[in-house]
Amino acid sequence: MKQDRAFALDSILNNPSSPWMDGSGNLADVVISSRVRLARNLKDTPFPHLLEEKEADQVLDRVFSAVDLIGPRGFGGEIIKVRLDNLSLLDRQVLVEKHLISPQHAESGFGKGLILRQDEAVSIMVNEEDHLRIQCLHSGLELDEAWILASGIDDLCDELLDFAYDERIGYLTSCPTNVGTGLRASVMVHLPALAMANEVSRVLAAVNKLGLVVRGIYGEGTEGQGNVFQISNQISLGQTEKEIIENLSLVAKQVVSEEKRVREGLFKNRRAELEDRVFRALGILSNARRMTSNEAIRLWSDLRLGVEFEMIPGLTMKDTNQILVLSRPNYVQRTAGKSLQPEERDTRRAELIRRHLANRKV
Template identity: 50%
Template structure:
């Protein structure tokens, strides 16, 4: 199977719209950061040293019987694909912006369903990412730790008895674990409860970011909630804390949705239908407006107000309407205004197929 399909197809396994509480939790991600002992971290490594890291880590996954349930792995070297393909991989959340822009001898190893993404020579030598649909924190952690154990059996990690796993960024030292859930919280935003909820989240060791992590804006009512602390807690404590808090946020969002239906059903229905109509017929669509109106339609479908497209289509549209994928899809280099035209065209065509 050609590696081109990872950048030519927008739909990843995490976009399928299944999994527990998938009407609110779009996806779950668990990532562990590791470095090899006796080799400089990527930011200080020479080309020869980062090449050694690449060779050693890609060799770990060869002929591993324990990984047969995942199917074959596909390795993509970042220096062998163009900038547009890199951007698409970022938009699909399969690699980080750092790996796309700054890595030397960088690579990503993907499973066919894209639920596992292993980044090499990013900010750290090794970053194992497991991305699942819906609310599956424990399942994603189980897969990530299994892969981590396989690597640790073959290579020596940089580890300190007091500090734990050593990483390039001090905020990852300790467990090296980042666990997150991407949540669709439109009702909490509409009922003006979101700031109070997010403030409470920050007081229990969690942080809130946009869909693409640190430095990204939360658009389309999508919020990524992840642990902020990696040192001083065990992996199990981090996972359980995220799971517990996410469960409470899910309950708050469900209650807010019930309140909207009981108190403002007509207005919410009108908002949903207006957004669906605009998405179906608009000739020009900016990125932020597309994200907001897709959020409205998703909420309408979840509340039974609209017999619209399934959640997998909505998730796919969130990726397909990003700048990189738009240009990849239509085979053209576009400026900002041209992307707005093609974004509207793509949305119209996709929604018409679902009618």
């Protein structure tokens, strides 16, 4: 059984694709994915940063035992449980690049665990900032679906673990901004047309004024990479889960509308420039012998826009989105099976992308 779980996790780490990145779902030409995350803590147990090693291990054991009782039926699919200290730092960083754990959770520490449904739609971080961080991911704008899945798993866990809850303010969390519902909902959007038209700052500033937070594709410090942005609620107190989901969905649809409006204008008025960018990106990605991660994600953005306009026969959204993962530094390093110097990594990255596109015959 342990060998089966190890094989399943290894398959996930080796695969640049994830079902939540397959280009399906509502408005998936702009919205890459929807995520719902719930912060939960065990009643009468100190927050993770206050735990001694033995206490953290006890929390992890309790959560793993509860997961065993819930089983695949409750989770909607086969699950993998893993102690993060049994994984190499490189493997933990690949999980970050696949958006399955946070950068904080990848850092060394005791009592840290991960529960992962094999299709990657559900993951639970154990002993991150809170005892449990329940995360559900869906392709496209599907916040309602992600919420239904997360809420169901939350209810099953609560029956067995007894979460810390105050009748007046709601769920108790390590960070004050998560107190209340403990809900952080987010959408990952691709806004290349707004960026080309120099309108992305205006649109995202308006989003901020509505009380939402905008971050880059891999969180703070990655703003603007690949013209991908994560939009999420800022606080979880004073609103119901339904209100948070509905508000974010409404704003996401407005952002999508703005992006599509500008895309139509570009296609009508600047088509030659647009096609040149798309096919220049395809040419470089298909032929380059060395490529940095920043160049790869910049060219990926132009390529994805071409796929959205159906300019490149034979290349699907799923194929294109895989480049996001297979071009990341830790994934590239893992495929090599050895430590790489920066120039070697750039060479390996270019090789992986060339091979990926050649297999699609584009």
